[in-house]
Amino acid sequence: MxxxxxxxxxxxxxxxxxxxxxxxxxxxxxxxxxxxxxxxxxxxxxxxxxxxxxxxxxxxxxxxxxxxxxxxxxxxxxxxxxxxxxxxxxxxxxxxxxxxxxxxxxxxxxxxxxxxxxxxxxxxxxxxxxxxxxxxxxxxxxxxxxxxxxxxxxxxxxxxxxxxxxxxxxxxxxxxxxxxxxEKPQREEARQAAIKAREDATKANEQLVADLRESRYWWAAGAFLFGALAAIALRFL
Known part of the structure; x- marks a missing residue:
């Protein structure tokens, strides 16, 4: 109804x-x-x-x-x-x-x-x-x-x-x-990644410098040893 x-x-x-x-x-x-x-x-x-x-x-x-x-x-x-x-x-x-x-x-x-x-x-x-x-x-x-x-x-x-x-x-x-x-979390993540990349690059450069210094010392020692052996050899010639 x-x-x-x-x-x-x-x-x-x-x-x-x-x-x-x-x-x-x-x-x-x-x-x-x-x-x-x-x-x-x-x-x-x-x-x-x-x-x-x-x-x-x-x-x-x-x-x-x-x-x-x-x-x-x-x-x-x-x-x-x-x-x-x-x-x-x-x-x-x-x-x-x-x-x-x-x-x-x-x-x-x-x-x-x-x-x-x-x-x-x-x-x-x-x-x-x-x-x-x-x-x-x-x-x-x-x-x-x-x-x-x-x-x-x-x-x-x-x-x-x-x-x-x-x-x-x-x-x-x-x-x-x-x-x-x-998008702030993504920007922060990218910023932290960039910081880490710079830190890694700095550490790599520091290691390279250290390796070069060590190599220089070895080359100097080798040169000194070679010179000494050459001098000794010349005395017996």
Whole structure:
């Protein structure tokens, strides 16, 4: 027996931005970021009591590529909404949108840093100061990953490239960097082999010199003995 009642679906409708979000995420900010605005949806936190600030659904699970933020971040309750927190969460999720499938690796960290560096000062402090190791937690060597992310972000942030293009460049560079890292054992093996070959060559040269010296001594002794025997022979002639 088939179900008689129709299937219903939730559809998005545009709504006015919460004042706290509108004050923090302005057109001026998008201009500094060189970023096209990414739609945002606000949700209450439901579930097992865990709190979250935001998330970035896979694009195929969205209507317009929107990101999601916790509604409590923009509502005045016991704590007044803070512009720097709103910006950092929004840009964190936007960075996910610009580096799809990167999760929390060095590429994502670099993208976040580009956005934070371009955002500049909010609430009296540079937004990049809110960056944490969490952004690169998926890397085996977080320290090396953060160093790469900083270097990459510092190169890209001052450019006129759009944020979207920065994301593409970062992913391209990350692929090359990961390949370079993955080949590190082979490079080390080749380096050690080259060191051993130089050491073996040095030892061979040293042995050759030693052999030549020994041969010289034998030739000198032979010459001396030959000369002595020749002198003795001449005395009896």
């Amino acid at each position: 088939t179900m008689q009642s129709p299937v219903v679906a939730i559809r998005q409708v545009e709504a006015p931005l919460p004042p706290a979000f509108a004050a923090a995420v302005t057109q001026e900010l998008f201009d500094k970021l060189r970023l096209e605005p990414v739609p945002v949806m606000f949700q209450h936190e439901y579930g097992n009591g865990d709190t979250w600030d935001g998330y970035c659904p896979h694009r195929t699970n969205t209507e317009r590529g929107e990101v999601v933020m916790a509604k409590r971040l923009v509502e005045t309750t016991l704590i007044k909404p803070k512009a720097s927190h709103i910006q950092s969460v929004y840009l964190h999720e936007v960075a996910h949108r610009l580096t799809p499938d990167a999760w929390h690796n060095a590429a994502f960290s670099a993208m976040t840093l580009v956005l934070y560096l371009r955002a500049g000062v909010t609430d009296g402090a540079e937004l990049w100061q809110l960056v944490s190791l969490y952004d690169a937690q998926d890397e085996e060597d977080v320290g090396t990953a953060i160093a790469w992310a900083w270097k990459t972000a510092n190169e890209l942030a001052p450019t006129e490239l759009s944020a979207e293009r920065c994301g593409e460049v970062i992913l391209e560079r990350y692929t090359r960097w990961r390949t370079w890292l993955d």
